[in-house]
Amino acid sequence: MASTWWPCLVLALLFSEAASGFSRSPLRLLGKRSLPGGAADGIEVYSTKISCKVTSRFAHNVVTTKAVNNADKAKEVSFDVELPKTAFITNFTLTIDGVTYPGNVKEKEVAKKQYEKAVSQGKTAGLVKASGRKLEKFTVSVNVAAGSNVTFELTYEELLKRHQGKYEMFLKVQPKQLIKHFEIEAHIFEPQGISTLDAEASFITNDLLGSALTKSFSGKKGHVSFKPSLDQQRSCPTCSDSLLNGDFTITYDVNRESPANVQVVNGYFVHFFAPQGLPVVPKNVVFVIDVSGSMAGRKIQQTRDALLKILDDVKETDYLNFILFSGGVTTWKDQLVQATPENLQEARTFVKNIRDDGMTNLNDGLLRGIHMLNKAREENLVPERSTSIVIMLTDGDANTGESRPERIQENVRNAIKGKFPLYNLGFGNNLNFNFLETLGLENHGFARRIYEDSDADLQLQGFYDEVANPLLTDVEMEYPQNAILDLTQNSYQHFYDGSEIVVAGRLADENINSFKADVKGQGAFNDLTFTEEVTTEKITLWNGDEPTTFSWLDTATVTQDGISVTINRKKNMVISFGDGVTFVVVLHQVWKKLPGHYDFLGFYVVDSHRMSAQTHGLLGQFFHPFDFKVSDIHPGSDPTKPDATMVVKNHRLTVTRGSQKDYRKDASVGMKVACWFVHNNGEGLIDGIHTDYIVPNLF
Numbered sequence: 001m002a003s004t005w006w007p008c009l010v011l012a013l014l015f016s017e018a019a020s021g022f023s024r025s026p027l028r029l030l031g032k033r034s035l036p037g038g039a040a041d042g043i044e045v046y047s048t049k050i051s052c053k054v055t056s057r058f059a060h061n062v063v064t065t066k067a068v069n070n071a072d073k074a075k076e077v078s079f080d081v082e083l084p085k086t087a088f089i090t091n092f093t094l095t096i097d098g099v100t101y102p103g104n105v106k107e108k109e110v111a112k113k114q115y116e117k118a119v120s121q122g123k124t125a126g127l128v129k130a131s132g133r134k135l136e137k138f139t140v141s142v143n144v145a146a147g148s149n150v151t152f153e154l155t156y157e158e159l160l161k162r163h164q165g166k167y168e169m170f171l172k173v174q175p176k177q178l179i180k181h182f183e184i185e186a187h188i189f190e191p192q193g194i195s196t197l198d199a200e201a202s203f204i205t206n207d208l209l210g211s212a213l214t215k216s217f218s219g220k221k222g223h224v225s226f227k228p229s230l231d232q233q234r235s236c237p238t239c240s241d242s243l244l245n246g247d248f249t250i251t252y253d254v255n256r257e258s259p260a261n262v263q264v265v266n267g268y269f270v271h272f273f274a275p276q277g278l279p280v281v282p283k284n285v286v287f288v289i290d291v292s293g294s295m296a297g298r299k300i301q302q303t304r305d306a307l308l309k310i311l312d313d314v315k316e317t318d319y320l321n322f323i324l325f326s327g328g329v330t331t332w333k334d335q336l337v338q339a340t341p342e343n344l345q346e347a348r349t350f351v352k353n354i355r356d357d358g359m360t361n362l363n364d365g366l367l368r369g370i371h372m373l374n375k376a377r378e379e380n381l382v383p384e385r386s387t388s389i390v391i392m393l394t395d396g397d398a399n400t401g402e403s404r405p406e407r408i409q410e411n412v413r414n415a416i417k418g419k420f421p422l423y424n425l426g427f428g429n430n431l432n433f434n435f436l437e438t439l440g441l442e443n444h445g446f447a448r449r450i451y452e453d454s455d456a457d458l459q460l461q462g463f464y465d466e467v468a469n470p471l472l473t474d475v476e477m478e479y480p481q482n483a484i485l486d487l488t489q490n491s492y493q494h495f496y497d498g499s500e501i502v503v504a505g506r507l508a509d510e511n512i513n514s515f516k517a518d519v520k521g522q523g524a525f526n527d528l529t530f531t532e533e534v535t536t537e538k539i540t541l542w543n544g545d546e547p548t549t550f551s552w553l554d555t556a557t558v559t560q561d562g563i564s565v566t567i568n569r570k571k572n573m574v575i576s577f578g579d580g581v582t583f584v585v586v587l588h589q590v591w592k593k594l595p596g597h598y599d600f601l602g603f604y605v606v607d608s609h610r611m612s613a614q615t616h617g618l619l620g621q622f623f624h625p626f627d628f629k630v631s632d633i634h635p636g637s638d639p640t641k642p643d644a645t646m647v648v649k650n651h652r653l654t655v656t657r658g659s660q661k662d663y664r665k666d667a668s669v670g671m672k673v674a675c676w677f678v679h680n681n682g683e684g685l686i687d688g689i690h691t692d693y694i695v696p697n698l699f
Contacts, residue, residue, distance in 0.1 A: 042071025043144075048179050050171060052186035052250075056263055056270065057160045057502070059169060061087075065152045069144045078141040079152040082172035085136050087158035094142060095151040162253075162274060162500035164465065166196070169250040173203065178233050178242050186250055188222035191263055191553060192272075193255040193569065197222045203246030208232060217252070219555060224250050257570055258589065260532040262517055267507050271477060271517055271532070274500040278471040279524040282317040282386040284336055284376060286369040290394035290427075292326045292360040299395055299427055299452070300356050306460035307351045313468060314339045319382050321372060322350065325365025327358035327400055336376045362394060363402035363411060366422075370415040377419075385524060387473045387494065388420035393450070393460070394436070395427035405435045413442055421445035421493050425463060428452045444493045469497035472521035472528065477503045483515040484508060495521065539567060552587055582606040586670075618686065618693040630655070630676060646676060651684035 047066040052059055061083075069075050083089070092103035144150045160167040171184060188194065197217040201209050212228040226248060235243040259275035289303065307322075314320060318339045322332040332350045337343050373388045375381070382388075402408055416422060422443040424436040427450045437447040450459050477490040486506040495501060507515075519530040539550040550556055555569040563577040573585040586602040603619075605611070611623045628648035636643035636656055646655045656677045661670035681690040 042069060043075055043077055044068050044070055045175065045177060045179055047181040048175055048183075049181070050184045052169060052171075052184075054160065054169070054186065054188040054190075056189075056191060057162075057167060057272070059087075059158045059160055061156050061158070063152075063154045063156075066149065067144075067151075068149045069146055072146050074143050074145045076141055077144050077150060078139060079154075081138045081154050082174070083136060083138060083154075083156050084158055084170055086161070087156045089138065089154065089156045091153075091155040092138075092140070093151075093153045094140075095153070096142075096144065097148050159502070162498065165498040166251040166253050171248040171250075173201070173244050173246060173248045175233075175242055175244050178230050178240065180230065182228060182233065182244070184224070184226040184248055186222075186224040188217070188224075188252060190220055190222075190252075190254045192257075192261050193220050193555075194218075194222045195253050195255045197224070197250075197252040199224045199226065199248070199250045201226070201246065201248045203244060204228075222252060258532070259530045260517065260519060262532050264507070269505055269507060271503045271505075272500060273475075273477065273495070273503075273519055273530070275471065275495070275530065278497075278528075280315070280497070281470045281473055281522075281524045282315070282319070282383050283468075283470065284319045284373060284382045284386055284388040285314075286321050286323060286336070286373055286388075286390050288323045288325065288365050288369040288390060288392040289354070290326075290360060290362070290365070290392075290396070291324045291354060291356050292358055292396065293356055294360070294396045294430075295427070296356040299456075300354065302456040303393060303427075303460070304351055304354055305457040306464075307354075308348060309457065309461045310464045311344055311347055311351070313464070314344065316340060317383070317386075319376065319386070320347070321369075322347070323365055323369045323372070324354065325361050325368075326356070327361055329361060329364050329368050331368065331372075335381060336372060359400035360394070360396050360398050361401040362392075362398035363408045366390070366392060366408070366412055367415055370412065373420060374415070385522065387470050389467060390416075390420065390422045390445075391425065391464070391467075392422065393425045393427060395431055397432050397435070405432065409435075409439055409442060412439060416443050418444065423448070423463070423467065425450050425460065427456070466499075467494070467496055470494045471497050472523055475501065475519065475521040477501065478518040478520065479505065480515050482508065539573060581611070616687075618690075621687055633657075644676065646678070648685055653678055653684045655679070 045065060045067045047064070049062075049064050051062045051064070054060075063081050065079060067077060069077070094101045094103075138154065140152075142150065158169075160169065169186065173184070175182060188197070194217040197215055199213060199215050201213075204212075208228075209226075212232050213224070213226050215224045216222065228244070231237075233242045233244055235241050256274060256276055259273060261272045263270050263272075287307065289307075291300065295303070316339055319336040320339055321336050324330045332347065369390050369392075373390065377388065397403070398405075398408060402411065412422065422440055423445040424440045424447040426433045426436045426447060429452070433447065433449060440447040448463055450456055450463075472495040473493060475492040475495050479487070479490075484505045485508050488502075488504045490503045492501055517532045519532075521528055539552065539554075550567050552567075552570050554567050557564065557566045559565075563575065566574045568574070570587060570589065572587060575583045575585070582605075584604040584606055586604060588600050588602055605619055605623070611620065613624060615623055626648070628646055630644050630646050632645040633642050634644070638656075642657045644655055644657065646653045656679070658675060658677045659672050660675050662673040678685045683689065686693075
């Protein structure tokens with residue numbers, strides 16, 4: 001399923017010899033004439049556009065750069081694009097003097113071998129390589145004849161992940177010269193509706209950014225355009241070099257009226273799950289820290305700084321400990337301790353005195369931390385409703401004790417047994433990051449590289465912020481077996497505040513009418529179940545014999561022949577006609593934790609005073625004032641809801657005080673008002689009996 005929707009990252013693009021009618025020279029990863037590059041030696045870049053289209057968190061991006069060789073001889077031109085590491089390339093073309101040469105996208109290992117072969121034979125080829133914290137660089141070179149135009153077009157796609165409450169589109173901007181036509185344009189469509197949208201650039205002041213940037217959003221659509229003029233691109237008023245050199249980031253989030261949202265398209269579905277407002281589950285955290293000799297100096301100082309900041313954010317309901325490993329293993333405490341103010345102060349003293357020393361016994365350090373968490377759970381030293389996490393920081397490979405990566409992986413798997421996640425932070429570049437990544441993924445966690453920059457301590461703290469607030473543990477996304485054919489990962493150990501769980505699947509029947517999606521998880525105080533009913537129930541409006549169909553997922557207004565119908569997504573439908581007469585059909589969505597709880601429709605009359613005195617029916621008989629009297633208020637069976645006697649229509653009834661929603665002033669949300677509840681299906685209050693008003697079929 002996953003490979004059908006989101007292929008793995010492609011590492012190379014190759015051009016076949018038969019398709020290449022232009023002269024070739026070996027690929028150079030970065031030459032002085034690289035594009036988007038300087039106008040050196042007659043190569044001029046006159047247009048660069050990054051076009052982004054996002055639909056339901058899935059981004060489709062096209063990077064187009066146009067250049068001309070103004071020199072009197074052929075020149076080699078290189079095209080560089082830095083794209084997110086989580087993205088994958090779907091297409092690449094070169095167009096020279098109107099002739100287009102399509103690229104051939106290959107999988108990772110095949111691409112690398114064919115790339116090396118192509119370069120050795122002097123063919124045009126491209127390769128993706130790592131570039132910085134969030135990006136990988138794609139580079140391709142080609143010879144361009146004198147006076148010729150060349151257009152590079154690269155298409156890549158990416159599933160945007162929610163991070164600390166927002167989706168992020170990260171674009172690298174580095175044209176290296178002034179470009180006559182430079183533009184970044186993003187169109188965003190989210191069926192849930194967009195709640196926030198922002199854009200920022202690291203390379204330009206807010207004043208200059210504001211004059212070149214436009215952004216807007218309304219309902220389901222958002223738009224961002226960054227289009228600096230030549231003068232706005234200059235690093236100074238008289239400079240010929242560009243200040244566009246840095247990161248351009250677009251962030252947004254969607255409306256969340258319910259914890260989950262399911263979208264069905266062409267026989268497939270995507271289930272987005274991100275509940276809000278849940279209490280945080282207490283954490284039991286063991287920090288396993290490499291203090292070997294290679295951590296000396298700046299690394300160990302930044303580690304101390306980060307841990308001190310993290311201790312400021314630890315909650316008193318959490319439990320923690322520190323494991324230090326070098327040639328041997330030492331611990332702060334013999335067991336996990338609660339994060340009381342006294343213990344936190346003692347922990348700060350311990351962290352300030354961390355020193356580097358000796359070899360790297362990674363295996364024993366990790367196993368000690370895992371054993372400590374297992375023991376705390378077995379001996380009830382931590383709260384029953386709490387979750388455990390191991391966070392390891394290292395800058396190198398194991399070189400004492402058990403140093404074989406495959407044996408360390410086996411030892412850790414056997415010790416954790418899938419009970420809690422392991423997160424590995426790799427410090428610097430001189431380490432086996434693939435090993436750390438595999439070790440994390442095998443144990444429901446992941447690996448993150450910490451770059452040796454001045455903000456390394458902030459990187460460490462930023463990672464901790466991601467996992468600091470678990471809202472649910474042991475999350476299971478359940479679907480009817482007979483309705484679903486293929487499914488991506490649907491069980492997660494943790495749901496963290498500000499993130500999102502995404503599950504995709506294929507329906508057994510493209511024309512299926514409905515299916516139910518359940519999400520179960522353990523919260524801080526009780527087990528929770530969230531149910532999303534996926535249905536194709538429609539709202540059909542008829543004009544004579546011509547129907548117009550909508551669903552409760554739509555937001556729309558239809559006005560014709562004096563009648564106005566407005567559908568407010570997943571809320572209500574408002575019908576207005578005549579001299580201000582308004583009806584509201586409210587979609588009441590209920591929490592389906594218990595059997596028998598189903599969404600239902602409520603029919604409300606907003607402007608009842610505009611009805612004639614002859615209007616009757618179950619509602620109509622109460623459109624105009626009638627006499628009643630309430631007396632003898634006394635305690636009822638529920639101490640919070642008193643009973644009373646109501647005299648109405650010559651009947652003496654027992655009524656109960658309660659509350660109900662009044663939608664007359666706010667048709668969307670309603671207002672809670674006090675009221676008297678009549679028992680026995682309204683007997684004595686309504687004319688006749690309630691079954692008189694039930695109509696089995698309107699047509």
